[in-house]
Amino acid sequence: MKPGPPNRSRRPVEDEAVLAAALECLLTVGMRRTTMADIARRAGTSRQTIYRRWPDVQSLVAEVMTRQWLGVVSGVLEGEGPLRGRAEIVDALVAVAAGLRADPLLRRIVEIDPELLVPYLFDRRGASQDVMLERIESMLAEGRRSGAVRDLPPGVMARTVLLTAQSFVLSAATMADGVTVEELDEQLRGLLDRYLTPLGPEGKPQ
Known part of the structure; x- marks a missing residue:
C-alpha cells in the first residue's frame, strides 16, 4: 500500500513565532530558566519543530x-x-x-x-x-x-x-x-x- 500524501493540514510555525516566544521567555524568566519546552509552549508548537531549526536554546537565544x-x-x-x-x-x-x-x-x-x-x-x-x-x-x-x-x-x-x-x-x-x-x-x-x-x-x- 502506497503512503498517502503528506499531511499539510498543520502549517509549520514560522520562525517569527518562535523568536517572539523566546524573547518573551528571556524578558520574563531570564536565560537560565528558559527551556525549549517553555518556548515551544508559548509559540504553540513542539520542541521537535524548534530543534529542526535551532540545535539548542543557546543558538536560539543568540539569534x-x-x-x-x-x-x-x-x-x-x-x-x-x-x-x-x-x-x-x-x-x-x-x-x-x-x-x-x-x-x-x-x-x-x-x-x-x-x-x-x-x-x-x-x-x-x-x-x-x-x-x-x-x-x-x-x-x-x-x-x-x-x-x-x-x-x-x-x-x-x-x-x-x-x-x-x-x-x-x-x-x-x-x-x-x-x-x-x-x-x-x-x-x-x-x-x-x-x-x-x-x-x-x-x-x-x-
Missing part, C-alpha cells in the same frame, strides 16, 4: 539577541541617507548607544544573565557586533571622503568607536551615581567628535 539589537540600530538609522557630516555621524552613534542601553532585552540580560555577554566581550565578536562594525566603518569612510572625518583607516576608527561606545552602553549604569546617563552621553558625543575631527598640519584638531 534573538542579534535580531533585537540590530533592530535597535536599524530603528535609529532608518531613513537616514549617507551621513557625511561629522556632527551627523556622531549624533547617530550616540543615539545608537543610547537606544541599545535602553533596550529591554539588554537591560534584562545585564540584570540577571550578564554571563551571556562575556564571550562577546573577551572571546569573539557576535553577529550584531560584526554588523555594527561594518555600518560604522561605512559611515566613517563616507565622512573621510567628504573631509569631515580624520584621515585614518576606517577599519581602525570603527573599532575604536565601537569599543568606546560599547563601554558607555554596558557600564554607564555603574557610573551614573551623581550624574545622569544623558550627561554621560554628552561626554561620549564630545569624545567621538574630538577623536574624529581632522587634524591640521601641526597635528592639532582643525
